[in-house]
Every structure is written in structure tokens, then in C-alpha cells.
Amino acid sequence: MILSCIVGSGSISVSDSLKVLLSPIFETNTDQINQGISYIIFNIRIPRTLFAALAGAGLSVCGLAFQSIFRNPLSDPYILGVSSGASLGATLAIVLGMESFFLGISGMSFIFAFLSIFIIIKIASYGNRIHTTTLLLAGISINFLASAFISLLMILNQEQIEKIVFWTMGSLSNISYNSLVGVSIAVVIGVLCITYNARSLNALLIDSQTAKSLGVNVERTKRIILLICTLMVALIVSESGVIGFIGLVVPHIVRLIVGSDNRKMIPFSILGGMIFMISSDIISRTLMPPSEIPVGSVTALIGSPFFIYLLFNAKKRLNQ
Amino acid sequence: MIQVKNLTYTIGQKEILRNINFQIEKGKIYGILGTNGSGKSTLLKALSRINPVKNGTIFIDKKDINSYSAKKLAQTIAVVPQQTNLMFDFSALQIALMGRIPYQKPLYSDSKEDFQIVKQAMQRTNTWHLRDMNAKNLSGGEFQRLIIARALSQQTPLLMLDEPVSSLDIRHQFDIMNLLKEINTQTSATILIIIHDLNLAMKYCDEVILLNKGDLVAKGLSKQVLTQENISTHFGIKVHINQDYLQILG
Numbered sequence: 128m129i130l131s132c133i134v135g136s137g138s139i140s141v142s143d144s145l146k147v148l149l150s151p152i153f154e155t156n157t158d159q160i161n162q163g164i165s166y167i168i169f170n171i172r173i174p175r176t177l178f179a180a181l182a183g184a185g186l187s188v189c190g191l192a193f194q195s196i197f198r199n200p201l202s203d204p205y206i207l208g209v210s211s212g213a214s215l216g217a218t219l220a221i222v223l224g225m226e227s228f229f230l231g232i233s234g235m236s237f238i239f240a241f242l243s244i245f246i247i248i249k250i251a252s253y254g255n256r257i258h259t260t261t262l263l264l265a266g267i268s269i270n271f272l273a274s275a276f277i278s279l280l281m282i283l284n285q286e287q288i289e290k291i292v293f294w295t296m297g298s299l300s301n302i303s304y305n306s307l308v309g310v311s312i313a314v315v316i317g318v319l320c321i322t323y324n325a326r327s328l329n330a331l332l333i334d335s336q337t338a339k340s341l342g343v344n345v346e347r348t349k350r351i352i353l354l355i356c357t358l359m360v361a362l363i364v365s366e367s368g369v370i371g372f373i374g375l376v377v378p379h380i381v382r383l384i385v386g387s388d389n390r391k392m393i394p395f396s397i398l399g400g401m402i403f404m405i406s407s408d409i410i411s412r413t414l415m416p417p418s419e420i421p422v423g424s425v426t427a428l429i430g431s432p433f434f435i436y437l438l439f440n441a442k443k444r445l446n447q
Numbered sequence: 448m449i450q451v452k453n454l455t456y457t458i459g460q461k462e463i464l465r466n467i468n469f470q471i472e473k474g475k476i477y478g479i480l481g482t483n484g485s486g487k488s489t490l491l492k493a494l495s496r497i498n499p500v501k502n503g504t505i506f507i508d509k510k511d512i513n514s515y516s517a518k519k520l521a522q523t524i525a526v527v528p529q530q531t532n533l534m535f536d537f538s539a540l541q542i543a544l545m546g547r548i549p550y551q552k553p554l555y556s557d558s559k560e561d562f563q564i565v566k567q568a569m570q571r572t573n574t575w576h577l578r579d580m581n582a583k584n585l586s587g588g589e590f591q592r593l594i595i596a597r598a599l600s601q602q603t604p605l606l607m608l609d610e611p612v613s614s615l616d617i618r619h620q621f622d623i624m625n626l627l628k629e630i631n632t633q634t635s636a637t638i639l640i641i642i643h644d645l646n647l648a649m650k651y652c653d654e655v656i657l658l659n660k661g662d663l664v665a666k667g668l669s670k671q672v673l674t675q676e677n678i679s680t681h682f683g684i685k686v687h688i689n690q691d692y693l694q695i696l697g
Binding site: 331342390 | 495496497518519520521522524525526528531532533534535536537538541542545546548549551553554556601639
């Protein structure tokens with residue numbers, strides 16, 4: 128986290144950054160260092176790093192929860208189209224000029240994210256079972272559909288094209304302290320709620336019939352978890368745009384290390400998500416200075432090959 | 448223990464179970480028999496509320512099954528499903544420990560008592576030595592015994608098993624049936640088993656329930672229901688029965 132506050136595309140030397148960062152603690156005299164640097168660090172880099180930590184933790188835990196309730200190791204908010212839905216909502220809010228409304232952008236994000244997951248589940252359910260392949264295909268279709276609508280909105284509203292592009296790529300460059308409030312509340316509540324249901328989610332990993340016979344209120348648990356995850360994803364997306372694959376990659380690696388028990392996985396996914404996200408953000412800022420690569424591209428660059436690797440593994444298992 | 452009144456179960460337009468009425472007494476082993484598609488699994492899922500019924504009523508201990516909370520029901524009925532397809536890696540011990548979920552509070556970790564109960568259940572089913580193995584790597588018989596250990600950990604007066612021996616070789620079939628008999632005599636648990644093997648049913652079940660195309664066609668002591676005539680009408684095969692042994696003639 129400290130590293131993340133120090134490095135960036137602005138030409139600030141590492142030693143200066145450190146001095147500014149540590150100044151409140153050691154009361155060092157920072158007069159000779161530019162006021163601008165101090166501003167960049169306290170008002171851009173620190174909130175940005177905090178947000179990266181929150182978003183990483185939130186998205187990872189959402190991925191883990193999605194994998195449990197759909198009993199499918201390939202689910203995550205991005206692949207199932209929830210993130211794209213949220214970003215379509217945000218785009219619409221901008222086009223309709225709802226930015227100034229209270230909860231305008233995040234509210235629209237939530238509605239559209241919720242709508243996407245609702246449609247996907249409707250498409251993929253047969254009776255009371257959810258078909259895995261259909262679920263993924265439906266998610267991918269919703270992903271494309273949302274992206275198509277976003278492109279359409281961009282063409283129709285060329286004057287706002289830059290703002291919209293930002294939502295489709297995922298970037299942490301616009302984060303301020305104001306962004307942190309809502310997201311941190313949502314992530315804290317969400318993580319607590321998922322932790323509270325961790326044992327039920329374990330039973331759901333076996334299958335819903337088993338979970339039912341073990342006294343888990345399956346429908347209610349699924350609904351609560353879906354709602355809370357959609358809320359987390361929508362709030363994160365409404366601040367940073369679509370950041371993909373983190374909910375897939377992090378829980379997978381954690382599962383390989385600590386096993387499938389959600390009670391162990393949650394804390395490690397939080398930690399792993401934070402590390403993955405902050406590192407991706409550092410890469411996005413430092414790889415090609417002075418320009419920034421959107422952090423969503425960085426996570427996708429790491430995540431897509433990983434997703435393909437998992438698909439191959441699943442194929443191998445089917446062939447056995 | 449269980450009373451079923453006018454139970455009808457439909458999926459879409461199709462009636463899977465038609466106006467079923469019967470009673471289950473405490474402490475006995477019941478076999479549910481019938482050809483494929485006769486509604487056996489549907490009946491078991493209705494009795495365990497995995498598929499809730501809309502037409503008809505089921506009383507468990509004189510209380511309507513729908514008035515039970517999910518936890519309370521899981522403390523009353525344990526189910527061994529026909530198939531469990533594991534997608535994720537769990538150790539055998541972790542799977543068995545899930546049998547304690549109906550008694551556990553969220554956020555609390557597994558207590559010593561939970562471990563003790565699960566250990567006993569696993570020892571009884573001869574799976575304790577497998578506790579650290581990945582449950583995916585267990586053989587069919589071992590896995591079936593593990594799922595029974597999980598059901599035993601639920602410490603319920605009722606145990607329902609959907610074809611627990613169908614995929615096993617003859618040695619393991621007997622092991623499982625002997626185990627169930629032992630549980631039945633030691634804990635006086637009431638046991639319902641869906642079973643295809645008529646000889647095993649005859650040998651181990653106190654009573655059998657015979658289903659045919661959604662109708663309950665016979666219920667009673669195994670020997671009285673599993674007659675040459677009933678088997679020929681409802682299974683369409685000729686058999687010869689000498690005492691406890693049933694010989695298939697074709």
C-alpha cells in the first residue's frame with residue numbers, strides 16, 4: 128500500500144514522496160517540497176490506494192460468493208455480466224444527466240446490475256435448477272449486449288464520450304475521498320453478510336439439495352447473497368468502471384492454497400484481492416508513464432489467460 | 448412418526464404421485480420399491496421437503512411438515528441423496544462435519560462436541576481413517592459411507608436414503624445394509640430406503656411400500672407385499688419365492 132502511494136506517473140521522486148507521506152507522523156519539515164506533491168499524495172494516491180484495497184477485497188469476496196451460490200468455479204461478477212450491467216447503468220445516468228442527483232450514477236448502476244443478474248438467472252433456470260453452461264453463456268451474452276448499448280450511447284453522445292469510455296475500461300484515476308464512503312460501507316456490510324452465511328455457502332458448494340437437507344434456507348440465502356453482491360459490485364463499478372476477472376482469479380488461487388472451506392477462504396480472498404488490485408493499479412500507473420493503462424485492462428491481461436487455463440482444465444476433467 | 452394424507456405431486460401437467468396415503472411407524476426400516484419412474488425419489492423428496500408439496504399433507508411427529516423451520520427439520524430428518532457430484536475439493540472430514548450445520552450458530556467455529564459426534568459417526572461407518580483424504584478421490588463405497596456418516600452426524604430420529612446401494616458391488620451393498628440395520632437397532636432410528644434389489648429389501652426391510660406409476664399399490668410386511676403375484680403385476684417379471692429367497696425366472 129505504501130509503495131502504491133509512492134509510485135505514479137507524475138514526476139515525483141521516491142524520496143520526496145516518502146518524506147511527504149511520513150510527514151504527519153514524524154513532523155518533518157516539508158516546506159521545501161512542493162505543495163503540489165503533497166496534494167497529489169494525500170488527495171489522489173492515498174484515496175486511490177484505499178479504494179483499490181476495498182474494491183479488490185469486495186470483488187474477490189463477491190466472486191467467491193457467486194461461485195458458491197451457482198456451484199460453479201467459473202462464476203464471477205464480471206463474467207456473469209453484472210459489472211457490465213452496472214456500467215451500462217452508469218453510462219445511462221451520465222447521458223441522461225443524472226450525475227448531479229443524489230445516488231444518480233450508483234443508483235442506476237445498481238438497478239442495471241440487478242436487472243442483468245435477474246435476466247441471467249431467468250435464462251439459466253430450468254425448474255428450480257440452474258444450468259451451468261447456460262448461466263455462463265447468458266452472462267457472456269449480457270456482457271456483449273451491455274457493451275453494445277454502451278457503444279451506441281457513446282456514438283449518440285459524442286460530447287460525453289470520454290466520461291463513458293472511462294466506465295467501460297475500469298480506472299482508478301477519478302477516486303477521491305468522497306468515493307470511498309459508500310463503497311467502504313457496502314464492502315464492509317457485504318463481507319460481514321457473506322461471512323455470516325459462510326457455512327451455508329459451504330453446503331451450497333456441495334449442492335442445493337444437500338444444503339436444503341442440512342437446514343439451509345437455500346432460496347433466502349441465495350437471494351440475500353445475490354442482492355448484497357450486486358450492491359457491492361454496482362457501487363464499485365459506479366466509481367471505477369468495470370474491473371474484470373479479479374473475482375475469478377483471486378478466489379481460485381486462494382482455494383488452491385487453503386481449500387474450499389469458505390470460512391478460511393473469505394479472509395484470504397480479502398487479503399489476496401487487496402494485493403492483486405493494488406499491484407494491478409501500480410502496474411497500470413507505472414508501465415507506460417506518463418500515460419496510464421486502465422486498471423481494468425491490467426486485470427484482464429492477467430485474468431483472461433487464467434480463465435482460458437481454467438476452461439482447459441474443466442475440459443480435461445470432462446474427458447477423463 | 449410420519450403420516451401422509453392425500454399426497455399428489457405434479458410436475459407441469461404430469462402427475463408423478465397420485466393421492467398417496469400411508470403411515471410410517473417409529474423404529475422400523477421401510478423399503479420403497481417400484482420400477483424406474485414410479486415416483487420413488489419424488490416421494491422421498493416430498494417427505495424430506497426438498498421438494499415441498501402443495502397438494503396433500505405430511506405430518507412428521509404429528510406436526511405439519513410445512514410448519515417446521517429449516518433447521519428444525521434438518522434436526523429431524525437426514526437425507527442421503529441418490530447422487531452427490533462434487534465440484535469443489537473438500538476433505539472427508541469437512542464433508543462429514545457439515546452434518547452439524549443444523550445445530551451450529553453462524554460465525555461460531557466447530558465445537559469439540561461437534562468433532563466428537565462426527566468422529567463417532569465416521570468410526571461407525573468406517574471412514575475415520577479417510578478423514579484427511581480429498582472426498583473426490585474416494586471410491587463409490589467409501590463416498591457412500593461418508594455421506595451416511597454426515598447423515599448420522601445430524602443425529603436425527605429419521606433417516607432417508609435414495610438408492611444407497613444401487614451403484615455398489617455386492618460386498619459393499621451388504622456392508623451398507625448391515626450398517627443401516629445396526630444403526631436401526633442401536634439408535635432405534637426410523638429408516639426409509641429406496642431400493643431396487645428385491646432380495647435385499649426382503650432381507651433387511653421390516654416393511655415395504657410398493658409404487659407403480661405414481662400410485663401406492665401395496666404397503667405392509669415385506670413378505671406379504673413381495674409376492675409372486677405383486678412382482679409379476681408391478682415389475683413384469685416372473686419370480687419364484689422360497690422362504691427368504693427370491694429367484695428370478697424371467
